[in-house]
Amino acid sequence: xxxxxxxxxxxxxxxxxxxxxxxxxxxxxxxxxxxxxxxxxxxxxxxxxxxxxxxxxxxxxxxxxxxxxxxxxxxxxxxxxxxxxxxxxxxxxxxxxxxxxxxxxxxxxxxxxxxxxxxxxxxxxxxxxxxxxxxxxxxxxxxxxxxxxxxxxxxxxxxxxxxxxxxxxxxxxxxxxxxxxxxxxxxxxxxxxxxxxxxxxxxxxxxxxxxxxxxxxxxxxxxxxxxxxxxxxxxxxxxxxxxx
Amino acid sequence: xxxxxxxxxxxxxxxxxxxxxxxxxxxxxxxxxxxxxxxxxxxxxxxxxxxxxxxxxxxxxxxxxxxxxxxxxxxxxxxxxxxxxxxxxxxxxxxxxxxxxxxxxxxxxxxxxxxxxxxxxxxxxxxxxxxxxxxxxxxxxxxxxxxxxxxxxxxxxxxxxxxxxxxxxxxxxxxxxxxxxxxxxxxxxxxxxxxxxxxxxxxxxxxxxxxxxxxxxxxxxxxxxxxxxxxxxxxxxxxxxxxxxxxxxxxxxxxxxxxxxxxxxxxxxxxxxxxxxxxxxxxxxxxxxxxxxxxxxxxxxxxxxxxxxxxxxxxxxxxxxxxxxxxxxxxxxxxxxxxxxxxxxxxxxxxxxxxxxxxxxxxxxxxxxxxxxxxxxxxxxxxxxxxxxxxxxxxxxxxxxxxxxxxxxxxxxxxxxxxxxxxxxxxxxxxxxxxxxxxxxxxxxxxxxxxxxxxxxx
Amino acid sequence: xxxxxxxxxxxxxxxxxxxxxxxxxxxxxxxxxxxxxxxxxxxxxxxxxxxxxxxxxxxxxxxxxxxxxxxxxxxxxxxxxxxxxxxxxxxxxxxxxxxxxxxxxxxxxxxxxxxxxxxxxxxxxxxxxxxxxxxxxxxxxxxxxxxxxxxxxxxxxxxxxxxxxxxxxxxxxxxxxxxxxxxxxxxxxxxxxxx
Numbered sequence: 052x053x054x055x056x057x058x059x060x061x062x063x064x065x066x067x068x069x070x071x072x073x074x075x076x077x078x079x080x081x082x083x084x085x086x087x088x089x090x091x092x093x094x095x096x097x098x099x100x101x102x103x104x105x106x107x108x109x110x111x112x113x114x115x116x117x118x119x120x121x122x123x124x125x126x127x128x129x130x131x132x133x134x135x136x137x138x139x140x141x142x143x144x145x146x147x148x149x150x151x152x153x154x155x156x157x158x159x160x161x162x163x164x165x166x167x168x169x170x171x172x173x174x175x176x177x178x179x180x181x182x183x184x185x186x187x188x189x190x191x192x193x194x195x196x197x198x199x200x201x202x203x204x205x206x207x208x209x210x211x212x213x214x215x216x217x218x219x220x221x222x223x224x225x226x227x228x229x230x231x232x233x234x235x236x237x238x239x240x241x242x243x244x245x246x247x248x249x250x251x252x253x254x255x256x257x258x259x260x261x262x263x264x265x266x267x268x269x270x271x272x273x274x275x276x277x278x279x280x281x282x283x284x285x286x287x288x289x290x291x292x293x294x295x
Numbered sequence: 296x297x298x299x300x301x302x303x304x305x306x307x308x309x310x311x312x313x314x315x316x317x318x319x320x321x322x323x324x325x326x327x328x329x330x331x332x333x334x335x336x337x338x339x340x341x342x343x344x345x346x347x348x349x350x351x352x353x354x355x356x357x358x359x360x361x362x363x364x365x366x367x368x369x370x371x372x373x374x375x376x377x378x379x380x381x382x383x384x385x386x387x388x389x390x391x392x393x394x395x396x397x398x399x400x401x402x403x404x405x406x407x408x409x410x411x412x413x414x415x416x417x418x419x420x421x422x423x424x425x426x427x428x429x430x431x432x433x434x435x436x437x438x439x440x441x442x443x444x445x446x447x448x449x450x451x452x453x454x455x456x457x458x459x460x461x462x463x464x465x466x467x468x469x470x471x472x473x474x475x476x477x478x479x480x481x482x483x484x485x486x487x488x489x490x491x492x493x494x495x496x497x498x499x500x501x502x503x504x505x506x507x508x509x510x511x512x513x514x515x516x517x518x519x520x521x522x523x524x525x526x527x528x529x530x531x532x533x534x535x536x537x538x539x540x541x542x543x544x545x546x547x548x549x550x551x552x553x554x555x556x557x558x559x560x561x562x563x564x565x566x567x568x569x570x571x572x573x574x575x576x577x578x579x580x581x582x583x584x585x586x587x588x589x590x591x592x593x594x595x596x597x598x599x600x601x602x603x604x605x606x607x608x609x610x611x612x613x614x615x616x617x618x619x620x621x622x623x624x625x626x627x628x629x630x631x632x633x634x635x636x637x638x639x640x641x642x643x644x645x646x647x648x649x650x651x652x653x654x655x656x657x658x659x660x661x662x663x664x665x666x667x668x669x670x671x672x673x674x675x676x677x678x679x680x681x682x683x684x685x686x687x688x689x690x691x692x693x694x695x696x697x698x699x700x701x702x703x704x705x706x707x708x709x710x711x712x713x714x715x716x717x718x719x720x721x722x723x724x725x726x727x728x729x730x731x732x733x734x735x736x737x738x739x740x741x742x743x744x745x746x747x748x749x750x751x752x753x
Numbered sequence: 754x755x756x757x758x759x760x761x762x763x764x765x766x767x768x769x770x771x772x773x774x775x776x777x778x779x780x781x782x783x784x785x786x787x788x789x790x791x792x793x794x795x796x797x798x799x800x801x802x803x804x805x806x807x808x809x810x811x812x813x814x815x816x817x818x819x820x821x822x823x824x825x826x827x828x829x830x831x832x833x834x835x836x837x838x839x840x841x842x843x844x845x846x847x848x849x850x851x852x853x854x855x856x857x858x859x860x861x862x863x864x865x866x867x868x869x870x871x872x873x874x875x876x877x878x879x880x881x882x883x884x885x886x887x888x889x890x891x892x893x894x895x896x897x898x899x900x901x902x903x904x905x906x907x908x909x910x911x912x913x914x915x916x917x918x919x920x921x922x923x924x925x926x927x928x929x930x931x932x933x934x935x936x937x938x939x940x941x942x943x944x945x946x947x948x
Contacts (some may be wrong), residue, residue: 058743060698064708065736067743074751086747089701097698099652101674101683102691108699188654196332197610197658199341223325227612231651236728238649240308243732244317244616245651274733323930340780350775357772360765379757431936432927448927455929475931486937491850517883517923517938524880525846535764540774542909546902547777549918550865560794560866561901561920564883564938570914572879573842583760591767 053083055120057154059130059266060092062287066266069287073126073157076293080165084124087116095133099232103137110138114146122164123154126289128186128264131156135190157289158264159192162205167212173295175215176260179253180207180288181272182225183265192264196225206264206288213291219256226252230271246275254283261285302645307617320452321615327448328609330558331659338550347547349663352600355538356590362505362538363581369508370579373570378580383413386582390415390497390530393578394424397528399494403486405512405519406430407499408446408603409532409582411625415497426497427489429518431482438465444619446626447556447605452618486518496522500533500579501602502548506541509569510579513552513562520566529577531568535586536599548602551661555604589637594672598633600662607656607666613649622646629656633669636677644682647673705744712738781906786864786897788946795867798921799934800942804894808832811856811891811945819854819887826885827856828877846880855885855939859919860911861896862944863904868920869944870904872913879915883923888939890919894948 054077058070077084093113094106113134117123125131134154140147161167182204187193193204210216229235229245236242250272253261261276261283263269269285276283301309311317335341355362367377380386386409394402402419404410404426416426416437428437432449436442438461443449450458455473462478463470466485472478498519503510510531512519523529539548553559571577590596608614608628619627624635624643632646647670656666677683697707714721715738723730741749754762792802805811808831815825815835826840826849827833835856857876859869869890876882898904908916923938934940 060704060708063743064712065739067739067741067746070743071746074747086744086751088744088748091701091704092698094698097691097695099671099674100687100691101648101678102688102695103675104679105691105695108695112699112701184651184653184655188658195655195658197655199335199339227651227653227655229612229651231653234648234651238304238307238613239728239731240304240311241613241616241649242651244311244314245612246733248321248616270736271733273736274729277734278732326930344780347775347777347780350772351777353769353772354774357769359768360761363761363764379755379760381756381760385756429937430927431925435927448930450927451930453928455931458928475928476933478928479925479933479936483935483937487850490937491847515923516925516936518936520883520917521880521937524878524883535760543777543902543905546780546900546905550901557926559798559920561798561863561868561918563798563920563923564917565868566915566917567913568915572873572914581760583756583763587760587763587767590764590769593769596767596769 053085053121055117055123056084056086057090057117057123057125057130058086059125059127061270062126062266065270066287069126069266069289072287072289072293073124076289077124079293080167082165085120090116093130093133095130096232098133098137110140110147113138114140114143114150117150118146121153122160123150124157124160125154126157126264126287127266128156128183128190128192129267132185132189156186156190156192156264158206158209159190161209167209170209170212170292171295172212172292173214174291177217177219177257178210178260178262178291179219179221179256179258180210181228181249181261181263181268183263183268184227186264187225193225209292210288214295216291219258221252221256223252228268228272230268235271243275246271250275254281258283262288262291264288303617303621303623303649304645306621306623307649310618310621311616317616320618323451324609324615327557331555331606331609334554334558334560344547344551345661345663348551348661349600351539351544351547352662353597355540356596356599359535359538359590362540363535365505366503366508366538369506373508375508375571376576376578378578380580380582380584382584386413386532386580386584387415387418389580391419391422391424393528393530394419394495397495401425401427401493402495402497403427403429403489403493403522403526404497405499405514405522406433407497407532408626409499409534410497411443412584413582427493429486429489429522430514431479431516434482434486435461442620442625444627445605445608446603452620490521490525493522494526495528495530496526497530497532498523500531500537501552502539502545503533503537504542504545505538507569509567511545511565511567513565515563517564520564523568527575529571529575530580531577532580532582534582534584552602552604555606555659555661585638592637595633595637595669597664598630598669600664601630602662604661606659606661610655610659612653612655613651617649622649629666629670630664633666633673636673640677640680640682644677647677708742712742777902780900780902782899782903784899785895786862786899786903788894788897790864791862791867791897794865795921795944798867799924800867800921800944802944802946805945805947807947815854815856815889823853824851825854825856826852826881828875829856829858832856840877842877844878846878849878849880849884852881852885854887854889855881856889856891857882859890859892859944861898861904861907862892863901863918864897865900866920868918870908870916870918872911872916874913882917882919883938886940888919888922888942889945890942891945891947894946
């Protein structure tokens with residue numbers, strides 16, 4: 052199985068550890084992973100700001116980079132959702148559609164395609180999981196508290212396979228952290244307040260680490276934790292699943 | 296009344312100056328969201344009900360012309376007088392005309408977001424007509440000379456001490472009283488006098504039934520009924536989208552409405568007005584005011600399915616932390632942000648951006664409006680129509696230029712990380728809205744792509 | 754063109770392609786509603802319930818609860834001797850401002866939410882169930898439907914000029930979400946289940 056690894060731009064630049072862990076984890080599970088070097092960004096920052104019409108270049112590039120693979124995997128729910136919902140190319144609509152159908156967020160790929168049942172990871176810490184909205188409400192990788200439906204969570208079920216991990220329960224299980232792309236700067240006051248409240252929920256329940264499938268949410272919460280002088284760290288879920 | 300020069304972001308920032316108050320506002324509304332969840336989870340058929348409601352509303356919109364005619368015909372046969380208003384101005388003129396015909400100068404009004412949308416109170420005040428809002432929350436904001444901040448809980452932003460002070464000033468109670476029981480009793484006595492002396496009452500409409508020509512008004516306080524039944528003339532104002540095809544469909548909507556709104560199984564009163572009592576007049580005003588335009592917008596028409604439960608507001612993490620007034624429109628929150636730009640793109644260009652697109656709003660919506668997807672689509676429409684600050688546009692173009700080329704992207708990434716490492720003062724300053732209350736991420740030595748090149752030569 | 758015609762024209766031009774109606778008969782249960790569920794739901798919305806076997810018992814209970822000086826009004830012939838004043842269609846609505854207790858027959862109760870369906874036929878004066886300080890509704894024990902879907906099945910067989918579901922006393926939580934019973938309408942609602 053040949054998988055194309057898509058590393059979102061900000062993960063590439065600021066959180067290479069999350070991408071390295073994703074790569075190593077997939078390889079550990081017997082997957083052949085290729086990282087197309089000419090990739091940049093999914094185009095979401097522009098599109099969510101109302102500039103979807105400027106993403107043509109990004110879309111063409113994305114298709115060119117990932118067309119050849121059987122699956123595309125990314126350590127991000129948000130970027131994957133954007134590709135699923137909004138990748139389009141009037142010149143090659145079929146290619147765009149095929150990409151949308153074969154791109155997976157990491158934990159969904161592990162659960163649904165690789166059908167991972169056990170992991171050889173060890174992470175003896177108290178961990179809070181942040182349900183990033185785009186992965187959860189967009190890609191349905193977890194059940195949602197608003198809906199009357201059976202409970203499940205792909206990231207949580209994977210974390211439960213990790214040796215020594217102590218998973219905590221939040222008061223508000225799936226509230227947004229307030230990152231929201233450019234929202235985090237255009238609506239700075241509300242964004243920060245949302246982030247502070249999310250972080251407080253984890254701290255109240257004794258978290259040592261906050262994890263999740265999206266580094267963007269974690270980056271936002273990390274910024275708040277650091278400003279508060281907290282020792283609590285954020286960590287991408289791939290780094291836990293690959294730990295030990 | 297409202298500062299229209301400020302956008303949502305600035306107004307929200309103002310609201311956030313008092314963090315304790317933000318916490319209080321957030322927790323109060325979250326509590327209602329939790330009550331909604333509890334009520335929903337008691338019905339195993341909840342999601343099927345939402346689907347049915349959504350389909351009924353889709354059918355309604357697709358057949359609205361015929362349903363409106365059918366409603367009109369049946370309502371007239373029932374003895375109701377039917378009026379049509381193309382816009383807010385015409386609606387207000389019709390109300391004024393009926394008031395003049397009834398020869399009164401004082402009226403009582405129960406909650407109607409449509410009349411808020413139309414600016415009816417101000418219009419009538421200028422013409423010497425006194426309007427008293429009879430919903431407790433609406434009366435409170437009316438005394439405070441403010442618009443409602445929430446469509447179901449109009450004074451959710453007010454603390455009981457502030458309400459006590461308002462009642463002290465306007466209703467003559469002693470100072471420093473904040474007991475909700477006492478304050479409510481005060482309002483009861485004050486408004487009872489109003490109900491008994493007003494000969495004309497105006498109400499909103501929750502549902503208008505094409506099949507039977509009747510309309511339904513829901514309240515907990517009983518204020519709509521007190522007003523309507525004690526008056527000689529009853530005016531009911533409704534948007535064209537309030538129609539539902541059949542009376543049996545109320546079974547679906549009344550089960551969803553209040554559970555979604557407050558977690559109650561039903562409002563205390565769900566009153567069905569079919570025929571006027573003898574010697575009395577009921578006027579119904581059917582209002583367009585931009586709704587037919589929205590109906591023609593393929594991507595946005597299903598916002599007209601809204602039954603005004605406010606569940607999207609209660610669940611919205613942004614609404615809870617920015618307050619209803621920060622939306623500077625009659626209907627605040629996520630639903631308001633997809634309705635308002637239809638009325639005025641320039642004035643409300645900021646609202647679709649007042650969201651993280653988390654999607655919780657669409658999940659709680661009892662009629663399954665894809666609210667967060669419409670917020671995304673409005674952003675595209677607003678930008679294409681030129682309602683974007685120039686600096687933002689330039690920034691986006693630069694970002695596109697960078698991200699559409701691997702070479703430029705890697706160069707920019709390297710430069711960015713170099714700056715963070717070697718010249719952090721360039722970004723760690725007050726001009727950077729990220730940095731004001733958050734630290735910047737640490738810049739690693741190598742980006743992933745650089746690491747990959749060094750470690751994984753294919 | 755009149756506003757009516759221009760609105761209708763715009764609607765016709767802008768409405769989407771026909772979408773069908775869902776089958777909502779699946780929600781109907783066609784069984785009798787549970788009295789205990791009704792009682793629990795009524796309590797949850799602030800109402801009270803009492804079980805009586807005949808009108809004599811009601812007379813006794815009303816006297817015991819509201820005393821001899823309360824102004825009691827009921828259009829029900831069976832309770833005429835309880836009424837402190839004459840009451841019929843010709844009674845001016847504003848003379849009801851000091852009614853303490855209104856006793857009305859309800860057509861049926863709804864188990865899922867504690868609501869009672871009452872129409873202008875039972876209330877005679879439409880203001881009565883709202884203006885009274887205390888509301889008493891009487892329903893027959895077998896007249897409980899499970900849900901609102903079943904309610905509309907029953908309602909479809911009747912005629913009314915005005916009808917309302919009443920679920921408990923009037924209430925508000927507009928002040929800081931503190932629930933206060935007795936907003937503009939009755940301060941209490943008691944349902945007598947007869948039979």
